[in-house]
Amino acid sequence: MENLKEEVELALEKIREGLRVDGGDVQLVDITDGIVKVKLQGHCAGCPFSQMTLKNFIEKELKKSVQGVRSVISG
Numbered sequence: 001m002e003n004l005k006e007e008v009e010l011a012l013e014k015i016r017e018g019l020r021v022d023g024g025d026v027q028l029v030d031i032t033d034g035i036v037k038v039k040l041q042g043h044c045a046g047c048p049f050s051q052m053t054l055k056n057f058i059e060k061e062l063k064k065s066v067q068g069v070r071s072v073i074s075g
Contacts, residue, residue: 004031004066004068005028005031007065007066008028008031008036008062008066008069009028010065011061011062011065011066012026012028012038012058012062014061014065015057015058015061015062018057019042019044019053020042022043022044023042023043023044024040024041024042024043024044024045024047024053025040025041025042025044026038026039026040026041026044026058027039027041029075030075033070034068034069034070034071035070035071035072035073036059036062036069036071036072036073037072037073037074037075038054038058038072038073038074038075039074039075040053040054040074050074051074054072054073054074055072058072059071059072
């Protein structure tokens with residue numbers, strides 16, 4: 001479990017670079033059974049496209065980078 005968390009944090013660091021360009025950020029909240037719970041911050045938190053960012057960018061990148069990630073949800 002701890003190893004998965006470390007891998008997710010490393011992948012999120014790369015993802016954050018893209019989000020920060022637009023004034024956003026993402027925080028890891030929890031990981032349970034391959035479901036990663038994150039909290040969007042900054043401009044991403046109130047953006048009307050936040051769910052699209054969550055699924056089409058963050059989830060896609062995490063699944064590609066970290067084996068064992070099944071889904072990413074907002075929390």
